[in-house]
Amino acid sequence: MAETHKLDLIHLILISFLLISISSAEIDPKPGVCYGQLGNNLPSPSKSVELIKSLKAGRVKLYDANPEILDSLSNTNIPVTVMVPNGVITPMASNQTLADDWIRSNVVRFYPQTLIRYVFVGNEILSQPDNVTWFNLVPAMRRIRKSLVKHNLKKIKVGTSLAMDNLEVYFPPSSGKFRTSVTDSVIKPLLRFINHTKSFFFIDLYPYFVWAANPTNVSLDYALLEPNDSFYVDGVSGLMYTNLLEQMLDAVYFAMKAAGYPNIRLFIAETGWPNGGDVDQIGANVYNAAVYNRNVIKMLTEKPYRGTPYKPFVALPSFIFALYNENTKPGPGTERHFGLLYPNGTNVYPIDLSGKTPEPDRKGLPVPTNNEPYKGKIWCVAEHGANAADLGGAMSFACGEGNGTCDPIQPGGKCFEPDSVWSHASYAFSSYWSQMRKSGATCYFNGVATQTTIDPMVSLRKSIFLSTSSFGNNIYALRSSQTKFQFFTSLCLMNKMANLRFNSTIKGSLILILLTAATIVYAKSGDVTELQIGIKHKPASCEVQAHKGDKIKVHYRGKLTDGTVFDSSFERGTPFEFELGGGQVIKGWDQGLLGMCVGEKRKLKIPAKMGYGERGSPPKIPGGATLIFDTELMAVNGKGAVEGDVDKIFRLCIC
Template identity: 50%
Template structure:
């Protein structure tokens, strides 16, 4: 397995460089491995003849069909793999992404049941073509664990520990494959900054923790997270299964109340990660010293079309136009002192002021009525103040009404995990939207403000 640093090449963004340009950029960055979220034929063709190792992904939507009959697995290999191999150095086939993530237990029985047959079918088809050096596996998130701290207490969730995981580990062990994991210390730290030191999460190496169960000494959170999975695997009777990091990194920006998402921390984390993963001899982890851990950093670009919290759109080492967000050397040969100073980290402590949710200024108003109707239909209180004659009915603007509805819903359900996004239509703000009677908005006619008094019938119909 390659010890060179890899990058996740996601393409969920507006105005990104073309695949050809992107591959030239990655070659100039000396990227050793690329992970794709699919098996895009154009990209795989463009990678032909390069020395870059590639991981391709079978999307979740294809798993049930492929797992239902080996004929479909053979078709996938024949159509998506064979035309590119071996000129394109495909080394991993990742069947699915996060299929076993928490919150899905019982909701995706067919997908669960199809995952391992799909993996077997693709592996059997590759073997039939005489291809035995390509690893077939899947990608899991850290929430497959029920317990992760200290690492020696690592155990899989009860819903999968006695069923799915033993069967999958048996397959990986029998095929000498590896288990891919999304491992993001940012999420663990930002969820518990009072008990996890930021330097420990940023891999600075200036702090230590001793696992009381194993006696192993840890200098960073990433190693703890990896070893917690290794301990969980061993508890199911498997001792030789290697791990790979399918995604790790740190966001450069986020919502107002998302702690620690800034350029300083992102550059620090990724630089320290690269230094750790390219050291010679390889350090591995305290539980698995000297072992190569193939590592893919998330991600190449900021991706503006990703849904979820604002951090989801800011993991890129490059802006959407291909320019660097910060300096980075993927070879690990550059001294830390050679980098230019970074902008200061200004949000490493929780924001304590008031935050509202409002329509984002870049949103086209034609997308708002359906979102407004959807939010207002959830319960009869979210938009009660917006009915004709209600205290917040005026100004009669679909933009104002949507901002009120988004903020009302978010305030009520935020503690249950709701986010201020609404499929990219909203953003967090420290300015109380109720203090503004006219809200700037982008529209097709490039008008400065949106005036919806002429659409009174439309706004009234949303609540009736």
């Protein structure tokens, strides 16, 4: 009798495995990729589709229904997911016509040439503070589904992607439970809809954030899906886990079971690991990103399907986040560093989404340096070269939100001087960030701020570049177009210089420089009356600088103030070579390139009197024209720089 029961159990297991295999047969386990577009330097859609093919992606997910991208994906046989924007959900919930119009414009128009397989209604809606939209989610999904049926597109599934914060309990996995605030009102209707339409529960899973929040108690190898000695046994279910991703997946399975729907399939709508981030974002590096994503691909593509401890042998379709590093994505630095590719189309690290290529040797990956918590100081400062108007807007926000954030930089305040846009913005950003950081504030400010581990007082020196030649025989005062260096600073520096051990001739030269700097006129845009120099990029080290008499090679692009380009060596591919200070070029160049480091980039605004004067240079340059040059120093044949202890001078008067 016992033997009969044993055989029955074996038959049951075999039948179950067969049913699972059949149900999974239609699902391609090859991971896809999330194609985000929050960057101002990304390749064209047609180029992006070629790159997606090169990654051997199994599918592609969009966060909208961009027509140019959908056209580029036509006839590629790549399954596509499109998305109804979050802002459309509430009106669509009660308006079938709106849903019909959306499907007609964004699905019917492209299908079947573009292989649209899923329509997502919103992205992580239940993580948003607008709870009105929460309750309109499922009604809007029903409208979209009805429209698809109307157009005989029943095979296109409807879903929505949710994040792990929709679970109020996910440890241990067997105790997985959805948030009480949404279980009855949103989750159960959603699961009912998914079950009825045979769709998936789409979930965004990021072991990185779980590990980064508790790196002491969670093993990095456990989070990276690496073979390791760490494992966890669920005390209730008895299931054993060897990695964090499977643990998170099973928590969702158990949560759906607790809500009354134990057999709904899971689809990983997003997963990934950041290849970079802010200074204090532990473990965000290229090495870890490569290891995690390669291990995920290996886990999801191996056959027989691995599944999870609770749901073994079940295929898990997925998307890797993301195609590109997206430089305008708001939030902490990791948000802008999840890409498999850089914006120029090159790989951040080699990867094959099909899982068919053996893993490349890890020796080619950069050694991680931030797998331990950062313990040093961090400042939030303004980006050098940021637009002055953008800095002003961000500074207004920072000063308006904090508690006395900007009092010290008000007129008469202890940090009012130096009175420059960059220094004031840097103070405001750091002050706001230090107050609001624990509440989730980031050092981003719409892209005009950045973190630094270098005391910003050192950076201020870049606002005014001091160059002396032959101990004061040739003196130039050069400055950033965003700096208003006032006479107060000059007096402060002169009063303090007596305490420094400087050659007396250099002291005199520097005093003259500072007095000259205090008289320069600041102009925001358009024509200028004095030479303006903006430093767009400064290399980390500056061993070779350009001085009078040096033979230098410079790439440049010359423009008028209306943006018209009149000459460019970049397009010709050959830098221009000349003797600096020898009168071979316009005076604005002879002075504007002094002290430049190899690899440095500057923007020069040159007044007519230092350019081509009132006569101009017909036909391209009219008389009296202000000239704008984007320059990059490529090579210097000479050596030498006189900087001495200039940094010490600035430290005496900076808050």
